[in-house]
Amino acid sequence: MSDIPEGTPKPEQLAQIRYKPPRRGWMDKPVELKKGTYCYSARSKFMEYLNLPNAREWNPTEGDWKLPADWKQTILDGMRERLTRFRSFRLFMDICVRCGACADKCHFFIGSGDPKNMPVLRAELLRSVYRNDFTAAGKILGRIAGARELTVDVLKEWYYYFYQCTECRRCSVYCPYGIDTAEITMLGRELLNLVGLNIGWTIEPCANCFRTGNHLGVQPHGFKDSIDFAVDELEEITGVRVEAPINKKGAEILFIAPSADYFASPHYYTLLGYLALFHEIGLDYTWSTYASEGGNFGLFTSHEMIKRLNAKMYAEAKRLGVKWILGGECGHMWRVVHQYMDTMNGPADFLEQPVSPVTGTRFENAKSTKMVHITEFTSDLIKNNKLKLDPSRNDHWRTTFHDSCNPARALGLFEEPRYVIKSVCNNFFEMPPNTIREHTFCCGSGAGLGNDENFEMRMRGGLPRANAVKYVNEKHDVNILLCICAIDKATLPVLMQYWVPGVEVGGIHEMVANALVMKGETKRETDMRGQPLNNAEEKEHV
Amino acid sequence: MMKLHDLLLQKRPAILEKWFQAALETYPADTSRFLRREKDRFANPVGHAISYGMEGLLDQLFDGNDSAKVSSLLDDIVRIRAVQDFSPSQAIGFIFTLKRIIRDVLQSEIRSGNASAEELFALEARIDSMALASFDIYMGCRETIYELKATQVKNATLKLLERTNLLTEMPEHEPDSNDDSDGK
Ligand code: SF4
Ligand code: SF4
Numbered sequence: 001m002s003d004i005p006e007g008t009p010k011p012e013q014l015a016q017i018r019y020k021p022p023r024r025g026w027m028d029k030p031v032e033l034k035k036g037t038y039c040y041s042a043r044s045k046f047m048e049y050l051n052l053p054n055a056r057e058w059n060p061t062e063g064d065w066k067l068p069a070d071w072k073q074t075i076l077d078g079m080r081e082r083l084t085r086f087r088s089f090r091l092f093m094d095i096c097v098r099c100g101a102c103a104d105k106c107h108f109f110i111g112s113g114d115p116k117n118m119p120v121l122r123a124e125l126l127r128s129v130y131r132n133d134f135t136a137a138g139k140i141l142g143r144i145a146g147a148r149e150l151t152v153d154v155l156k157e158w159y160y161y162f163y164q165c166t167e168c169r170r171c172s173v174y175c176p177y178g179i180d181t182a183e184i185t186m187l188g189r190e191l192l193n194l195v196g197l198n199i200g201w202t203i204e205p206c207a208n209c210f211r212t213g214n215h216l217g218v219q220p221h222g223f224k225d226s227i228d229f230a231v232d233e234l235e236e237i238t239g240v241r242v243e244a245p246i247n248k249k250g251a252e253i254l255f256i257a258p259s260a261d262y263f264a265s266p267h268y269y270t271l272l273g274y275l276a277l278f279h280e281i282g283l284d285y286t287w288s289t290y291a292s293e294g295g296n297f298g299l300f301t302s303h304e305m306i307k308r309l310n311a312k313m314y315a316e317a318k319r320l321g322v323k324w325i326l327g328g329e330c331g332h333m334w335r336v337v338h339q340y341m342d343t344m345n346g347p348a349d350f351l352e353q354p355v356s357p358v359t360g361t362r363f364e365n366a367k368s369t370k371m372v373h374i375t376e377f378t379s380d381l382i383k384n385n386k387l388k389l390d391p392s393r394n395d396h397w398r399t400t401f402h403d404s405c406n407p408a409r410a411l412g413l414f415e416e417p418r419y420v421i422k423s424v425c426n427n428f429f430e431m432p433p434n435t436i437r438e439h440t441f442c443c444g445s446g447a448g449l450g451n452d453e454n455f456e457m458r459m460r461g462g463l464p465r466a467n468a469v470k471y472v473n474e475k476h477d478v479n480i481l482l483c484i485c486a487i488d489k490a491t492l493p494v495l496m497q498y499w500v501p502g503v504e505v506g507g508i509h510e511m512v513a514n515a516l517v518m519k520g521e522t523k524r525e526t527d528m529r530g531q532p533l534n535n536a537e538e539k540e541h542v
Numbered sequence: 543m544m545k546l547h548d549l550l551l552q553k554r555p556a557i558l559e560k561w562f563q564a565a566l567e568t569y570p571a572d573t574s575r576f577l578r579r580e581k582d583r584f585a586n587p588v589g590h591a592i593s594y595g596m597e598g599l600l601d602q603l604f605d606g607n608d609s610a611k612v613s614s615l616l617d618d619i620v621r622i623r624a625v626q627d628f629s630p631s632q633a634i635g636f637i638f639t640l641k642r643i644i645r646d647v648l649q650s651e652i653r654s655g656n657a658s659a660e661e662l663f664a665l666e667a668r669i670d671s672m673a674l675a676s677f678d679i680y681m682g683c684r685e686t687i688y689e690l691k692a693t694q695v696k697n698a699t700l701k702l703l704e705r706t707n708l709l710t711e712m713p714e715h716e717p718d719s720n721d722d723s724d725g726k
């Protein structure tokens with residue numbers, strides 16, 4: 001494997017890293033939940049809907065968290081079980097040499113300055129308990145071996161800091177041993193779930209997803225209304241009436257996008273982009289009203305929840321009798337699809353290996369999951385000259401691209417989005433190399449942390465990303481930050497308004513829609529946002 | 543008697559170092575080590591904003607008079623500290639420390655009467671006006687935060703939801719136990 005990025009220290013260089021995480025002292029300070037930096041608890045009705053343990057109303061700022069009497073045993077049993085079930089978990093607990101290479105790589109540490117946001121210390125919160133109860137050295141030597149007893153204060157600290165990690169995996173890129181703190185956080189949250197310590201921002205979407213298939217609880221008729229509305233709007237802008245098939249049995253392809261694409265802005269302009277594109281190439285596809293959500297907040301909750309919420313994708317593909325699945329501009333959906341779907345809910349042997357009906361390209365990367373990323377699909381169309389594009393229709397945009405954590409670090413999707421952007425926009429400027437691709441800085445609001453109450457923490461965590469945007473904004477007048485993730489599109493606009501006012505946020509297929517010259521279209525007066533184009537020179541494409 | 547301006551230029555490195563160190567000390571020890579050590583401005587935006595900002599502010603204080611530049615340098619630092627774990631006074635206190643630091647560094651000159659008290663007061667008055675400017679910037683940042691908190695949900699989501707009456711409420715009663723095929 002030669003794709004270890006350049007900045008990663010080799011084991012022999014580790015000795016030279018001077019920056020060490022604190023050895024002791026951190027264990028004794030009880031955590032203080034500060035306003036603006038912690039997440040509210042989950043409401044009991046959503047917990048009950050999902051049959052989660054210890055459903056109740058409780059408040060993290062109150063002393064009594066209403067834990068079950070046997071909470072400690074439950075957590076320790078849960079740890080024991082997971083140490084056997086996940087080899088990686090035991091490995092991650094055992095092999096960290098505290099070299100510190102990851103310590104300053106977390107956007108939350110960089111932006112907040114709180115040492116417990118160093119990935120190594122975040123992991124140590126759990127590791128100290130592991131040492132205490134699961135290793136001989138810890139049992140005998142206690143503190144000296146870095147072990148500590150599990151107490152209510154420790155549990156509170158877990159809640160605070162495992163919900164201050166966006167599971168972005170940036171730290172893992174720099175760890176010479178490949179320790180992935182994101183997975184430690186996932187397991188930490190899973191343990192918290194066992195005693196009912198859940199946050200509202202993940203459990204409510206999970207409950208809604210379980211019920212109606214999508215985060216906001218939109219029912220089939222609502223879904224249809226929304227798509228119909230977009231079809232009308234697209235017609236107003238382009239003069240072209242497109243079809244948007246829903247629950248169409250026997251379609252060739254099932255298309256799944258994050259629900260925000262049909263209810264939130266600026267996601268919505270990307271939805272217009274999908275609709276225009278699929279019409280233009282005559283794609284035989286369908287939406288599903290139950291697989292009406294790409295996002296899966298199970299990823300931020302527990303492995304069981306990932307599986308439960310993901311099951312609808314293959315189930316709907318089977319029910320509708322499609323050949324393969326195409327997926328939209330969602331971030332963490334791709335981590336679930338790429339890393340879990342096949343083993344959890346597959347094999348999808350009733351589907352075929354995806355082949356583009358337009359170009360004949362076989363998508364090798366999707367051989368096992370049968371699900372193709374839309375930027376891979378679109379870049380293949382462009383590469384094969386199947387689209388008529390007028391990038392000058394995006395000349396009012398000076399673009400840069402934010403690699404969303406999951407497509408970048410879980411899927412390795414670096415070139416396709418850039419290829420599409422450069423084909424549909426004349427102005428594209430990269431941010432500095434240590435802030436993009438596998439080194440990309442998180443938006444600071446993923447993994448369930450994008451809520452209001454956590455606002456200050458989000459601004460801290462988003463600072464490194466915003467700082468790089470500010471640089472290209474000042475240097476190249478960049479005025480839009482493109483991304484392929486629904487959480488990014490929801491949270492980056494606020495981040496920009498605080499750190500770099502004047503920079504908008506948009507999706508790649510919004511840019512595609514602007515540039516796409518459609519058969520039978522009327523003269524384009526506005527872009528997808530309804531902003532007038534400076535179309536004195538707008539060429540006649542008819 | 544030496545002109546204060548010349549004295550300040552002579553002592554500039556010492557003043558800058560002490561001022562930077564004082565700001566770093568408002569962070570936990572492990573953090574301040576990082577803020578000092580990491581020189582890449584993208585890997586360490588906080589450390590960079592503080593050190594770059596302080597250099598620029600000293601330039602302006604000793605030699606310049608560009609109030610827009612001063613505002614922008616102060617903004618880079620204060621905007622960060624306004625979302626970090628600081629009270630308002632802690633967030634902008636670093637400006638006031640500069641007065642103490644300058645008096646410390648010039649201690650012997652002041653005692654021996656080598657630095658003009660008049661010039662020193664004038665300098666301190668300019669530092670005070672920087673502090674007042676930071677206070678405005680700080681308040682501006684906090685107001686932005688409240689506004690963003692209040693409007694973000696409305697902007698992003700509700701506009702589209704209101705349009706089509708999309709939402710239905712989660713039923714309050716216990717779900718049908720058949721609903722849950724996969725639960726534990
Ligand atoms: S996964 Fe991301 S948020 Fe979590 S510790 Fe690592 S760098 Fe920080
Ligand atoms: S997690 Fe990896 S990089 Fe971080 S301290 Fe441990 S061994 Fe080093």
